[in-house]
Amino acid sequence: MKQVPRVLIVEDEPAIAELVAVNLRHNGFQPVWAEDGIAAQREIDSVLPDVILLDWMLPGQSGLALARKWRADARARAVPILMLTARGDEPDKVAGLDAGADDYISKPFSTQELLARIRAVLRRRAPEHAGDIVAIAGLALDASTHRVTWKDKPVKVGPTEFKLLQYLMKHPERVHSRSQLLDKVWGDHVFIEERTVDVHVKRLREALGPAGALIETVRGAGYRISGQIPVGSAA
Template sequence: MKKRPRILIVEDEPAIAELVAVNLRHNGFTPIWAEDGDAAQRELDTLLPDAILLDWMLPGQSGLQLARKWRQDARSKGVPILMLTARGDEPDKVAGLDAGADDYITKPFSTQELLARIRAVLRRHTPEQASERIAIGALELDAATHRVSHAGQPLKLGPTEFKLLHYLMKHAERVHSRTQLLDRVWGDHVVIEERTVDVHIKRLREALGAASTMVETVRGTGYRLTAAPAPAPASAALAKE
């Protein structure tokens, strides 16, 4: 029997939580409800869910604080988080994504869109099945073990950053628009803002450390991964001398 994905709903409004839970249950998921951060933490300590629907405005710790905390915890850092909130302004969305959310859903929302986004985030967090190993310069990625290293040193990447790097390495030297990356990495069955790509590229570069220059921004077009990053401008080189 196929396992029903467990979805933790962190929402302090019972009517909204019940509506979401009913729809999840009827569509093959197992919902678990927590009304605040403390209750949610107890659920996480007991058994990790497959994904978290996290309200921003909660009593006690906010959803933003909880997302940051769970991303810093080695045990929960890989669990997909979908921020569910009435705060729909771009700065709020950026703050949510920067805090560690994988997606951002604005209230009011349609249940079909919510279900599609949950399925999409679960798809892209499914471990790679291929035993593919890719090396570009000193950067190596092993899809079978989900490991990345640079110059022999292991690197820690989140699930979305891993999938993004995997795709860029498989198509090295090619320029990819934000729309193309959304389709290939996030899936073409759900609408996600292009800004999401920029946030995850930023996270990817931070995780790559010394190899961050391999991920290039192509102005007006998108991004590419290259084994030979462009040299610094002559003026910059002279300034260092």
């Protein structure tokens, strides 16, 4: 039997939470509501959700603080987070992505847009080809176990960064534009801005440490992964 994706809705406004929950239920998801960070943590400790819909403005801990907390937690780290926010300015969106969110959606939003974004983060969470192992210059990625290692030492990366790294490593030395990466890594939907790619590349480089120097910025063109650390970078 196919498992129904469990979606944790962290939202302090009951009317919004109920509307989202009804639409999710009607579209094949299992919604669970938590009105603040404490209730959300109880749900996560009980049953790990497949996706978290996280409101930015919450009583107690903010959505931003919760995203950082869950990204630092080994058990919850791989769960995709989609931030619900009335803050539509780009600096706020970038702050949400930097805190660990995989995507964001500005209020008010349509049901179809919300469903498309949830399906997109679930697609990104699944490895592209289970069983594939790719390696470049001491950096290795195993899709079947969802593990990344650098010189045989484990590296922790988020679900979107894993998918991004997997695509780059499968196409080494090729330059990929931001729009190409959006299509191949995020999927062929139209909601994600190209700036999102820069945020996730930055986060991936930071997670990889010295191996992050393998991912090169090609000015005016995009990004590529190289087979060797550039001269002058710490290895």
